[in-house]
Amino acid sequence: MEIMSNNNREDRITLAHGSGGEESAELIRELFLPYLTNPYLEKGEDGAFIEARGDKVQTTDSFTVQPLIFSGGDIGKLVIAGLCNDLAVMGARPEFLTLTFILEEGLLYSDLHRFLSSMQKELKLNDAVVVAADTKVVPRNFGGGLYISGSALGTIIQKPYSAYNIEEDDEIIVSGPVGEHGAVVLMERNEFNMKSDLQSDCKSLWPVISKIIKQVDIVAMRDITRGGLATILNEMALQSGHEFFVQETQIPVRPEVLGFCEILGFHPYHMACEGNFIAIAKPGQAQLAVECLRSNGFPEAAQIGQVRAKLTKKRAPALLQTAANTVRSLEPLRGEMLPRIC
Amino acid sequence: MDSIDLIEPYRDPAIIKHYINKIIERRNLLNKSLSIMEVCGGHTHSILKYGIEKALSGYVNFLHGPGCPVCIVPKERIDHAIWLAKRKDVILITLGDVIRVPGSSSSLAKARAEGADVRFVYSPADAIEIARQNPTKTVVYFAIGFETTTPMTAWLVKKSYEENIQNLFFHVNHVLVAPAMQALVSDRDHKIEAFLGPSHVSVVAGADIYNIFSEQFSIPVVVGGFEPVDVLEAVLMIFDQFLEKKCAVEIQYKRAATFAPNSKSKILIDSVFEIAPQFRWRGLGNIPNSSLQLQKKYKKFNVFEKFKNELSDIAVEDDPGCLCPEILKGKKTPTDCVYFAKTCNPQNPVGACMVSTEGACSAYYQYGNYEQ
Numbered sequence: 001m002e003i004m005s006n007n008n009r010e011d012r013i014t015l016a017h018g019s020g021g022e023e024s025a026e027l028i029r030e031l032f033l034p035y036l037t038n039p040y041l042e043k044g045e046d047g048a049f050i051e052a053r054g055d056k057v058q059t060t061d062s063f064t065v066q067p068l069i070f071s072g073g074d075i076g077k078l079v080i081a082g083l084c085n086d087l088a089v090m091g092a093r094p095e096f097l098t099l100t101f102i103l104e105e106g107l108l109y110s111d112l113h114r115f116l117s118s119m120q121k122e123l124k125l126n127d128a129v130v131v132a133a134d135t136k137v138v139p140r141n142f143g144g145g146l147y148i149s150g151s152a153l154g155t156i157i158q159k160p161y162s163a164y165n166i167e168e169d170d171e172i173i174v175s176g177p178v179g180e181h182g183a184v185v186l187m188e189r190n191e192f193n194m195k196s197d198l199q200s201d202c203k204s205l206w207p208v209i210s211k212i213i214k215q216v217d218i219v220a221m222r223d224i225t226r227g228g229l230a231t232i233l234n235e236m237a238l239q240s241g242h243e244f245f246v247q248e249t250q251i252p253v254r255p256e257v258l259g260f261c262e263i264l265g266f267h268p269y270h271m272a273c274e275g276n277f278i279a280i281a282k283p284g285q286a287q288l289a290v291e292c293l294r295s296n297g298f299p300e301a302a303q304i305g306q307v308r309a310k311l312t313k314k315r316a317p318a319l320l321q322t323a324a325n326t327v328r329s330l331e332p333l334r335g336e337m338l339p340r341i342c
Numbered sequence: 343m344d345s346i347d348l349i350e351p352y353r354d355p356a357i358i359k360h361y362i363n364k365i366i367e368r369r370n371l372l373n374k375s376l377s378i379m380e381v382c383g384g385h386t387h388s389i390l391k392y393g394i395e396k397a398l399s400g401y402v403n404f405l406h407g408p409g410c411p412v413c414i415v416p417k418e419r420i421d422h423a424i425w426l427a428k429r430k431d432v433i434l435i436t437l438g439d440v441i442r443v444p445g446s447s448s449s450l451a452k453a454r455a456e457g458a459d460v461r462f463v464y465s466p467a468d469a470i471e472i473a474r475q476n477p478t479k480t481v482v483y484f485a486i487g488f489e490t491t492t493p494m495t496a497w498l499v500k501k502s503y504e505e506n507i508q509n510l511f512f513h514v515n516h517v518l519v520a521p522a523m524q525a526l527v528s529d530r531d532h533k534i535e536a537f538l539g540p541s542h543v544s545v546v547a548g549a550d551i552y553n554i555f556s557e558q559f560s561i562p563v564v565v566g567g568f569e570p571v572d573v574l575e576a577v578l579m580i581f582d583q584f585l586e587k588k589c590a591v592e593i594q595y596k597r598a599a600t601f602a603p604n605s606k607s608k609i610l611i612d613s614v615f616e617i618a619p620q621f622r623w624r625g626l627g628n629i630p631n632s633s634l635q636l637q638k639k640y641k642k643f644n645v646f647e648k649f650k651n652e653l654s655d656i657a658v659e660d661d662p663g664c665l666c667p668e669i670l671k672g673k674k675t676p677t678d679c680v681y682f683a684k685t686c687n688p689q690n691p692v693g694a695c696m697v698s699t700e701g702a703c704s705a706y707y708q709y710g711n712y713e714q
Contacts, residue, residue: 192464249355262349264464265438265699316710324358324570326393329710334688336451339464340700341411341438342384342490342542 013107018137031109032101032133035116036123040096040131048131050096055156057092059083062149068111070188072180072199075146076115078274080122081204082225083152088206089221089277091161091213092154094128099150101135104143115146125204128152158213163220163280166240170219170307171286173279175208175298176201177252178229179271183260192264192339198256203275208296216289217282224276230269230318231332232278237307237317244318246305246330265340270333280307352569353392361574362397368581369401377403377533378580379672381523382488382540383410383700384568390709392570402577405534405672406705408522408626411487412440412698414670415515416624417658420445422513423484425652426645427458433476434460435469436484437491443697444690446658466494470501473510482645484513488540489547492516492634493607496614499640511645514635517621519543520551521632526671527559534672536580538573539565541595548603552591560589567595614640622657625666625694666693669702676706683707 016023033041040048061082068075084094103112123129181200186192205223212218220240224232229251237244253268261268276298281289286303293301311317316329351357369375380386386406389395395404408414424445427434434450441450441462454460459479463469466483473481485495495516502510519540526532539552544565552563562583566576576594583589593599614637621633636644646653660666664686665679676682676695686692688704695703 258349322391322393323353323355324362324392324394324397325355326396328390328393328396329708331708331710334708335442338438338441338462340384341440341487 008109011109013103013105013109013112013137015105015137015139017103018135024135027135031112032116032135035120036130036133038129038131040129041133048096050131050153053155055160057087057090057154057156057160058151059086059090060149060151061086062147064144064147065185066144067185067188068145069114070200071184073202073274074115074118075148076118077122078202079148079150080119080126080128081202081274083150084122084126084128084154085205085223085275085277087152087154088204088209089161089223090154091158091209091221092156093210094126094152094154094206096131096153097123097128097150098132099130099134099148101133102143102147102149103135103137104145105137105140107145112146122204126206157210161213161218161220163222163236163239165219166236166242166280166307167219168242168307168309169283171281171283171289171303172233172244172246172305172307173281173286173289173293174224174229174251174302174304175205175276175279175293176300177254177257178224178273178276179253179257179261179268181274182228182271183257185272187260194260194263196256196260198254198260201273201275205275205277208293208298209277211296212279212289212292215292217285218279218289219282220280222278224273224278226272227333228268228270228272229278230267230330233318233330234332236278236280237311240307241311243308243311243315244305245308245321246318247321248323250302250304252300252302266337269330270337349569352567352571354571357571358392358574361571361578365398365574365578365581366401368578368585372581372584375401375403376580376584377405377535377672378538378577379405379407379526379534379536380538380573381407381409381519382543383413383698383702383705384542385409385538385540385566385573386702386705387700388568388570388573390705394570394573398577406669406675406695406702407526407672408623408670409488409519409540410695410698410700410702411491411515411517412438412443413694413701414517414522414623414625415440415443415486416622417445417660418654418656419513419515420449421658422653423450424448424453426482426513426649427453427460428456429480431478431480432459433472433479433481434458434484435463435472435481436460437464437466437486438462439698440484440486466491466498469498469510470505470507473502473507477509479509480648481510482513483510484515486515488517488519489543492611492615493546496607496610499614499636499643500610502643503640510643511648512636512643513645514615516615516634517623518632518634519547520554521629522623522626523552524554525626525629525632527555527561529671531673532671534561536561536583537563538576538580539563541565541567541572541599544593544595544599546604546607549591549593549599549601550603556589556591562589563591565591565593565595565599567597624660625670660693664693666695666703669695676703679703
C-alpha cells in the first residue's frame, strides 16, 4: 500500500514532534495512523473501550534491538511478533495491543515508514489491532534511534498452557533451529567484522500454534527469546519442579550459527531466537507435534528430550546428554555475553 | 569448505566412543590410570562440556592447569585497569571477560556502569581506530593472553609506532605457557604424569617450547586440539608413550601446529617484546621469566611509563581459604574447596579459577557433575 504523505522521506524526527503540539498531531495523523488505523485507534480518546468475552491473557514487553534493521526483519516486525508470540504460547489468540514509541531526534521518516509497514503486515498475520499508542521524542544520543514498548491482550481459545502443569514423562519439542536471531544481530552490530547469509528467525507463531493446539495434547509452550534454549529450558524445569533431559544430537542448530559461536566462544543454546518455541506435550504426543510443526512451516522441528522425575536439590534442573553419551548440566546464560580471548 | 566440516568429524559420537574404548583398553594394558594435566582453560572447558572427564573416570585423572589468561592476572593489575578506566581522559580497551573480573574492590563492568569508558574489542586492531577517532583521549589497551594473542598486540604496537600514534598506550599482561608449567613441575610433590598442550599456542610458538619437559623432567607432552576427538586422540597418544616407555613431545593437532614456531609471528613478537624478569601470577605467585614486556624502543607506549607514579605494584592477595593455588597446580579439584558453589560462583568469584568462564572452577560450576 502506498502511503500518502506530505512529508519527504528524507525528513527526520525533530524535538518539535515530541512537543505535544501541532507537529505531534501531524506525525501521528500522517505517519502512524495510515499504517495502524482501526476503529479503536481512530477515536483518538485517552483509552480504548474493549468489550471482553472469554478468559484473557495479558502481557507486556519492550524492544531495544540494535541494529533497528537486520537480516530477516526489523524492530517493527519484532515488536508485533514478540508481543503476539508471548500470548500465543500461553494459548491465547492475540487481539489488542498498545504501543509506546520512544523516537530519537534524527530518526529518518523513511525508516519509520519501513517499521510501521512491517508492523502492519505482522498485525495482519496475527489478526490483531493496536488500540492505543503513544509517541515521545528524546534528544539525539539519548536513545538508540527507536525504542518501542507495548502490551498485548488475547483470548484463550482451548485452555491456558502453563509450565506449572508439566509432569513426568511429558515430551519436549523444539520448533526449529536455535540461535539465529542472536547470531544475526550480533554479527550485524559489526563488532566482529563477520558476514553470513543467515537470517533472523523473527516471525509470528500464532498461525502455527493455533493449529498445533487443536491437533496435539500440549501442556505448555514458551517462545525462545533472550537467554536462548538453555535458559528457557532451565526456567521451565524450575517452574514445573521436574528435571528436563535433552539430547544434544537432537537439537537443531544451523551450521552458520554453530560456526559463529565456535569462533567467538558463544554457545548456540544461549543465543536468542525470535520465532521459535519449546512445546511440552503429553507422553506419546511428540511425534504428532513434530509432524504438525513440520507441515506448517517448521521443517526442522524435533523432539529434543523428555521430562523426568521431580527435581531434587542436588541436581541441575536441565540436563544435556552430550554427543559423547555423557550427561552434564545444561547451563543457563549467566552475565554479559562476551567473546572468548583465544 | 564449510565451518561445519572443521567441527563435525571431531565431535562424531561414534568416533568419540571408539577413542574412549581404545583409551580404556590401553589403560588396562598399562595397568594404571594416568594423571594428565591439561594446561589450557579451553581444554578444561572441552573436557567438561563433552563429559570426557566422566567418560574416562578411573582411567584418566585430569588435572586442570593454569592456562586461563584472565584467571591468572593478579588483582593489582585489574585494579590498574579500573583506575585507568575511571580517569575522565581515558578510554580503556580490553578483550572479552576481563570486563567482569573483580579487582580488590570493583570491576571494569562496575566502573563502566559508573560512567567509565570501557570497551571490549574482538580484534585488538580496533584499538588503533579508536585512538584515531579520539585524539583528545588517552586510549589504553589492556593486553592479555598467552602466546596466542601476543602477535596481535605486537602488530598493534608496531603499527602505532610506524604511524606515530600519540595517544595509544599498552598495559601488557602477556604471559608464557612453558615457564608456568615449569614452575608446577619444579614443585617436588607435583602429581603430573603428562601434559596435554594447547594446540593454538603451538600454532604460534611451536611445540618445541615443551622439549624441556620430556628432556629434563621426564614428562611427555602431547599438543592436542580442542574438539573432543582431538582431546581423546591426544590422551591415547600419551598412553601409547607410556606403553612404549617413550617420553617425547608429540603433536596430535597436525592440522596446524608444528614443532617450529610460526616464523612470521616469532619475528614480529621478537621485534616488539622481551622477556620480563618476573610476573606475579594470580594463584601461583612470582614466576621468573614468565611474561613479556615492551622493548626500549617502544617505551613511550608503555602505560607504566606514562602513569609511573600512579600504578601500584603492591600485591593484592586472594582470600587465604581459597583453594585456587592448589587447583592451578593440579593438587586439588574445585569441589574440594569449601567456597565452591557456596560463597564462590561466577557472579561473585572468590578466586582465580572462578573469575573467567575458562577457569576450572567456572567450568565445574557451569557443567556440574551430575550423575545420570
